[in-house]
Amino acid sequence: RIGLESPVVEAGTTTLMVRNVANRVRQAELLATLGQLGLVGCVDFLYLPVDFRRGTNLGYFFVNFTSVAACEEFAVAVHGRKLASGPSKKTLQVAASRLQGLATLVENFRAAPVMEGSVPSEFKPLVLDCSGSPLPQAWA
Numbered sequence: 118r119i120g121l122e123s124p125v126v127e128a129g130t131t132t133l134m135v136r137n138v139a140n141r142v143r144q145a146e147l148l149a150t151l152g153q154l155g156l157v158g159c160v161d162f163l164y165l166p167v168d169f170r171r172g173t174n175l176g177y178f179f180v181n182f183t184s185v186a187a188c189e190e191f192a193v194a195v196h197g198r199k200l201a202s203g204p205s206k207k208t209l210q211v212a213a214s215r216l217q218g219l220a221t222l223v224e225n226f227r228a229a230p231v232m233e234g235s236v237p238s239e240f241k242p243l244v245l246d247c248s249g250s251p252l253p254q255a256w257a
Contacts, residue, residue: 126192132181132214132222133192138165139205140173144239146200147178148249154194157249159187162222164242166231176207179242181219219244223255232256 126133144165151157162181165174182188196211216225226232226242244255 126189126211127213129185130213130217131183131185131188132162132179132217133188133211134177134179134214135195136177136210136212137207138174138176138178138200138209139207140171140176141205142174142200144243147180150195150200151180151191152249154191156182156187156191157245158247159183159191160249161219161245162242163245164222164226167240169236169240179214179216179222181214181222183247227256 142165144163147163147165148157151160151163159182160180161183163178164180165178167174180191182191192211195209197208199205199207200209216222222242223244230236231241244252246252
């Protein structure tokens with residue numbers, strides 16, 4: 118552990134779980150943040166779980182990077198910082214996800230209830246190409 122202000126990410130990590138996300142943040146805002154950090158092309162998976170009854174996120178998200186270096190860069194850039202504009206005082210806490218890698222994430226979420234046809238696409242996990250565009254065929 119480096120210290121309280123540094124993320125705890127094991128060597129070789131590409132998938133992070135980021136906690137303390139302000140509940141009003143949407144997937145589009147996460148993508149915009151990745152763009153501001155210059156990391157859109159380095160992300161191939163993003164999932165922000167949502168409480169459908171309240172219409173807000175559950176306060177965490179998963180993100181997978183195409184390289185360990187990009188993952189580490191993101192972790193250092195956002196850990197302990199505020200993501201959302203507005204009244205939230207939450208600061209992001211970054212840790213390695215239990216599930217690691219794009220193939221593992223796709224396999225895990227493929228049969229999840231969130232992937233059912235009745236769930237709006239903006240609430241589903243995203244598999245992204247190198248330009249940050251969704252690849253819906255990845256779920257086939």
